[in-house]
Amino acid sequence: FRQVGRQRMQRRFVRRFTTAQSLAHCQRECIEARDFICRSFNFRDVGFGGEPRDNCELSDRDTRELDAANPAHFDNTANEYDFYERALGRIADDCLDVSQVCNEDGMEFTLRLPEGFYGRMYTYGFYDRCFFRGNGGTVNVLRISGAHGYPECGTQRYGDTMTNIVVVQFSDNVQTSRDKRFNLTCLFRGPAEAVVTSNYIGAGSGSPIPIEYLPEESSLNSKVRLMILYQGRP
Numbered sequence: 001f002r003q004v005g006r007q008r009m010q011r012r013f014v015r016r017f018t019t020a021q022s023l024a025h026c027q028r029e030c031i032e033a034r035d036f037i038c039r040s041f042n043f044r045d046v047g048f049g050g051e052p053r054d055n056c057e058l059s060d061r062d063t064r065e066l067d068a069a070n071p072a073h074f075d076n077t078a079n080e081y082d083f084y085e086r087a088l089g090r091i092a093d094d095c096l097d098v099s100q101v102c103n104e105d106g107m108e109f110t111l112r113l114p115e116g117f118y119g120r121m122y123t124y125g126f127y128d129r130c131f132f133r134g135n136g137g138t139v140n141v142l143r144i145s146g147a148h149g150y151p152e153c154g155t156q157r158y159g160d161t162m163t164n165i166v167v168v169q170f171s172d173n174v175q176t177s178r179d180k181r182f183n184l185t186c187l188f189r190g191p192a193e194a195v196v197t198s199n200y201i202g203a204g205s206g207s208p209i210p211i212e213y214l215p216e217e218s219s220l221n222s223k224v225r226l227m228i229l230y231q232g233r234p
Contacts, residue, residue, distance in 0.1 A: 001027055002087040004068055008042045008078035013061045020056035027084070029056055036060045037116050037136065040085035062086065064178055065171050102162065102186030106146040106155065109166045109184060112139050120172045123153045124165035124181070130154070133172060142166060144184075162186045 015036050020026035023043055030038040042057040062085040066073040074083065097112040111121060116136035123130045123144060130153035132142040144164055147157035155164045168180045 001030075001084040004040075004063060004083045004085055005076075006079055006081070007068065007083050008075045008081035009040065009057070009059055009061070009066070009083055010073060010075060011057075013059050013066065013073070014042070014057040015060055016058040017054040018056045018058065019052050019054055021052060026056035030058050033058060040083065042081045042083055044081050064176060065174065096168065096180060098168075098182060100184050100186075102184075102188075104146065104188070106149055106153070107144040107162070107164065107184055107186060109142045109144060109182070110139065111142075111168060114138065117170075118172065119168065119170040121166060121168050123155070124167055126152065126154050127167075160188045162188070 015038070016033070018026075018029050020029060020043065023045065026041055026043045030041050037060050038058045039062040040059045042059075044052075044055040046052045046055060068074050068083075069076075075081075099110045099112075101108045101110075109121065111117065116138060117134035117140050118136060119134050120127075121132045121134075121140060121142040122128075123142075129151050130142075130144060132140060134140055144153045144155060144166075145151060146162065147155050149155070153164060155162060163183065163185045166182045166184055168182070169175060170178050
């Protein structure tokens with residue numbers, strides 16, 4: 001765990017209140033939680049001789065979804081509390097275990113994580129039509145239809161080559177810097193099936209290729225044009 005700051009995650013994001021004699025005890029409560037995936041906690045140290053009571057507040061949320069500077073998410077005036085979250089190393093964030101399976105009918109994109117996935121995987125441009133919504137599983141599969149399949153997923157077919165772009169979004173409704181994009185390309189030679197994983201290249205196809213940049217699918221624009229109607233004309 002890493003300490004984010006002297007602040008307290010708002011109570012509505014807390015899944016369980018418990019009593020801990022020490023910081024290590026509170027960390028252990030989070031690690032051993034079984035009814036939900038504990039990702040963070042508020043901890044209040046009562047000091048020597050104090051009587052702790054509900055001083056360890058466990059949550060399944062962290063700063064990947066919540067803004068530490070937003071008072072709706074964190075109370076930054078609660079100086080008696082410290083907020084901790086699971087430390088995610090750069091390797092864990094940047095290197096995902098992904099694979100793809102290709103056949104004439106389409107593709108399957110698989111994401112494997114050591115902890116549950118609650119975000120959304122979808123093909124670029126088809127957020128609400130061709131997607132998989134995570135429910136906490138560690139193995140998550142997005143099934144992508146072919147070029148003329150149903151549902152429409154935006155798959156392109158050029159001769160023996162089939163391609164698409166998959167977005168892995170770790171929060172269902174919010175795009176963050178942790179999200180990943182992958183280019184999926186399958187090359188067919190005859191009626192055989194091509195199977196591709198992130199560990200090797202075979203059957204003339206490449207593994208899912210990370211994409212560094214894609215334009216946002218939707219963004220807010222603060223420019224407003226005001227038109228006043230006068231005698232039926234603007």
